[in-house]
Amino acid sequence: MSASQAVDNPQPEALAERYRARLDDAVAELNAWVDSDPLSTAAAAGRLETLRQRLHGIAGSAASFGYLAVGELAQALVAQLRLLALLPPPALAEWQEVCSLVARFERLVQQGQDSEGLTAAGASLPANPSLAPIYVVEDDLELGAVIHERLAAHGFSVRLLADMPALEQAVEQDPPAAILIDIELGDGRLHGAEFAANSLVLQSQRIPQLFMSAHDDWEARLSALRAGGSGYITKPLDFHLLAETLDVLIGQDDDEPYRVLIIDDDVDLAELSATILSQAGLRVEVLNDPSELLQVLPDFNPEVVLLDLLMPQASGTEVAAVIRQRAPRDPIGIIILSGTANLSSRVESLLAGSDAYFPKPIDPDMLIAAVRGRARRARVQRMAMARDGLTGLNNHATVKMQLDELMALCERNQRPLSVAMIDVDHFKQVNDRYGHLVGDRVLANLGRLLRNGRRRMDVVGRYGGEEFIAVLPDTPLAAAQQVVERLRLSFQRQRNRGRDGEFSVTFSAGVALARADESVDQLIARADQALYGAKRGGRNRVELAPDAADAPA
């Protein structure tokens, strides 16, 4: 295979078969080794190390193929072989333990799978071309294919790469949304992390990196951290946890500069602070008269306001109080700068709602750090307030506000806009049969699918309970229908884990095209009407609301 090639992804059934053959080979090799009286041969140490590595690979991958107990036993064998290698021969008691573990390993392999393994469903989800892919570097190709399959079922588009040079090349050609690297590539225990740490290509890009490893030790975690890893996940992989971790890593990717409003009657000082902050990459607006505050706040919507304490029109303390009164729940940061070291004015300004009080002159680095830190926190908190806690999607109020803005924009530009209301089918039965937590997970999966399946300009949100909304600007009805159909098929293929096995869930959807002069509520009501039609028509389908041309008069 050439360095830049992505790995072809074999069918899951073939993979399962291949994995079983790999286990059988390992059993045969272990038995041959035990029979060869290894304690007395000179080449024993080398062979033992090869076997140990082989078992280590199995320990990391077996659970993903449904051999949970085999994986656990392989782990125990690895530890026992390590011990054997350390002790001076003949370590008879340890050797007997190895023999008994090998016999148990063989029995477990013969018993077959004991947990959820690889199946065909979900293997061929359509990749969403508008979503930047996740690059996965895994030289155990079977495990790589499982990761590919599982992440695809969670709505990610995945590209599998066999080694780090292939990753570098792929990243240069087409940067991914995130990278998942097996830390133990090739022969080295930390090769993946070491390569990443020394790779100019990877270090020069700000792509989130996540490392996976069969080890959970300090050295491995530290090397992943030093390589720039933002996450570390252990094998056997919990794919839900992996998907959630990737969600967080990808969600952190926010390039929009922080916004700072400076209010200071001293024009020169205000300009100085503005220059320092602009050069640090922040967006800055300056007001020399605080009475203009209420006009500027809604449009500029800063994350931080930097206030002078003593101004002729109003004190910084009063301005801080007005900002807090105007929106008591808004986590906007307020920093007061003052030449006076007077304790009572400091206390007063903090009581009025400011977050920090710094004496002038403030050191530029200190100013940047203070503003950035508060801006980041304000942005994260604002995002959390605008989002639904379970799915991470926009909540009801936010999505309606965004729909309102997008409808106005599309109408101004004479572009079509479609809205889809999506409702999980028979969701009550899911809760009743598998429990609320499993139901929550189904909703979270649908949320992820919608988020990952959308184009940049689309807005998706959780409208309530098990109902979701997708707003598709610049999209006529037929195209919207196709988008929602694709999502419907993907969702139906997702496999969810319940206490008595796997199950799949479907949704119904109604799609409506916005009419001129229609309100947000009217548009949503028509999409809801179409959704009702889809439910009545048997569920697991997408219905269209009649558009203007053939709508009843």
Ligand SMILES: Nc1nc2c(ncn2[C@@H]2O[C@H](COP(=O)(O)OP(=O)(O)OP(=O)(O)O)[C@@H](O)[C@H]2O)c(=O)[nH]1
């Ligand atoms: N687990 C979980 N369940 C929820 C959540 N929000 C709403 N539900 C449940 O979703 C179910 C919705 O049930 P129904 O409105 O009767 O509809 P349905 O069973 O989905 O049936 P159809 O929509 O007619 O296909 C109710 O049992 C709610 O309790 C949530 O956040 N988590």
